[in-house]
Amino acid sequence: xxxxxxxxxxxxxxxxxxxxxxPDNGLGDGGDRLHQWLYDLGSxxxxxxxxxxxxxxxxxxxxEAFATTGAIVLGKRMFDNARGWxxxxxFHMPVFVLTHDTRDPxxxxxxxxxxxxxxxxxxxxQARAAAxxxxxxxxxxxxxxxxxxxxxxxxxxxxxxxxxxxxxxxxLFGPNTRPAELECTRVIxxxxxxxxxxxxxx
Amino acid sequence: xxxxxxxxxxxxxxxxxxxxxxPDNGLGDGGDRLHQWLYDLGSxxxxxxxxxxxxxxxxxxxxEAFATTGAIVLGKRMFDNARGWxxxxxFHMPVFVLTHDTRDPxxxxxxxxxxxxxxxxxxxxQARAAAxxxxxxxxxxxxxxxxxxxxxxxxxxxxxxxxxxxxxxxxLFGPNTRPAELECTRVIxxxxxxxxxxxxxx
Numbered sequence: 001x002x003x004x005x006x007x008x009x010x011x012x013x014x015x016x017x018x019x020x021x022x023p024d025n026g027l028g029d030g031g032d033r034l035h036q037w038l039y040d041l042g043s044x045x046x047x048x049x050x051x052x053x054x055x056x057x058x059x060x061x062x063x064e065a066f067a068t069t070g071a072i073v074l075g076k077r078m079f080d081n082a083r084g085w086x087x088x089x090x091f092h093m094p095v096f097v098l099t100h101d102t103r104d105p106x107x108x109x110x111x112x113x114x115x116x117x118x119x120x121x122x123x124x125x126q127a128r129a130a131a132x133x134x135x136x137x138x139x140x141x142x143x144x145x146x147x148x149x150x151x152x153x154x155x156x157x158x159x160x161x162x163x164x165x166x167x168x169x170x171x172l173f174g175p176n177t178r179p180a181e182l183e184c185t186r187v188i189x190x191x192x193x194x195x196x197x198x199x200x201x202x
Numbered sequence: 203x204x205x206x207x208x209x210x211x212x213x214x215x216x217x218x219x220x221x222x223x224x225p226d227n228g229l230g231d232g233g234d235r236l237h238q239w240l241y242d243l244g245s246x247x248x249x250x251x252x253x254x255x256x257x258x259x260x261x262x263x264x265x266e267a268f269a270t271t272g273a274i275v276l277g278k279r280m281f282d283n284a285r286g287w288x289x290x291x292x293f294h295m296p297v298f299v300l301t302h303d304t305r306d307p308x309x310x311x312x313x314x315x316x317x318x319x320x321x322x323x324x325x326x327x328q329a330r331a332a333a334x335x336x337x338x339x340x341x342x343x344x345x346x347x348x349x350x351x352x353x354x355x356x357x358x359x360x361x362x363x364x365x366x367x368x369x370x371x372x373x374l375f376g377p378n379t380r381p382a383e384l385e386c387t388r389v390i391x392x393x394x395x396x397x398x399x400x401x402x403x404x
Contacts, residue, residue: 184396189389
């Protein structure tokens with residue numbers, strides 16, 4: 001059965017974005033550091049319409065996530081901070097944006113459609129239907145992943161742990177996190193980042 | 203040259219103790235879960251005067267830490283919460299307790315001496331002298347490790363990452379953490395816990 005999986009880069013002190021994130025500062029102060037491991041990878045560049053790039057374990061982990069994902073759920077804050085990812089977003093698949101302020105779907109170039117949906121159960125259900133026999137990826141941000149765990153909807157969590165202390169910003173797990181027992185199912189490490197995969201008890 | 207290294211178990215959401223920690227609840231509510239990976243290990247049991255126990259990767263990681271450590275620095279809150287570890291503490295070496303409220307040293311059975319010291323630089327300096335050509339271990343709690351990083355005194359940090367979400371308690375890294383670039387130098391994973399070792403830029 002297809003799974004619902006979250007994939008997110010965090011600092012060692014648990015932040016997914018630096019302080020002062022907003023539409024002019026998408027990842028917050030210093031938050032860009034969390035995604036540095038991605039930018040030179042061939043599999044990342046290909047998604048963004050760029051040629052070349054590095055192979056290796058990090059590229060394979062990313063490629064695997066791309067290959068198995070059929071639809072994405074992400075939060076409105078993330079959508080706003082990225083300004084809707086311009087004319088041709090790097091997703092190339094249906095994306096469901098969690099928001100209280102629903103509106104008409106947005107069709108972009110390259111196969112990405114943004115559908116604005118209220119309620120995490122509703123968003124995941126629609127994403128499951130759109131993904132067919134592929135997985136649903138919970139793209140973030142932190143609040144959406146927390147809601148997903150809280151509602152018992154998350155099957156798998158993969159954290160890309162970056163060896164940096166940001167000292168502030170947006171925490172992946174906040175005080176509203178539901179206590180849970182997880183199972184570490186895979187660890188892949190490279191010099192740049194450690195990929196930790198967990199099965200989430202639901 | 204001997205190093206100053208911190209070794210601590212944390213939950214996936216970054217807690218080193220559960221909520222409501224205190225002298226009657228040393229590790230806080232649910233915090234005992236963070237140390238469960240230790241209790242059945244032969245190397246842990248030996249330190250606590252018990253026979254038998256498990257071998258394997260987790261036991262080796264622990265044995266390595268014991269073998270290279272010549273003195274320990276830890277915080278007064280940790281000392282109080284453990285009620286001084288009774289008549290024969292499991293350290294069997296000099297321990298320096300960081301406190302504003304200094305008092306005479308306490309000599310316990312089995313080779314553990316507690317010396318009460320003010321100031322992190324002072325504590326680490328005295329521990330270095332006591333350790334000779336062995337390493338100094340920063341035993342915690344969170345505040346002592348943060349102070350050590352903030353003062354540029356920590357060479358190495360090893361986190362034993364336990365696949366559980368506690369949802370609250372004492373965070374290893376709080377809002378006073380100094381931003382820093384680290385280097386992940388070793389990853390050892392077992393079904394129970396992932397041991398992540400970092401070089402800390404000082």
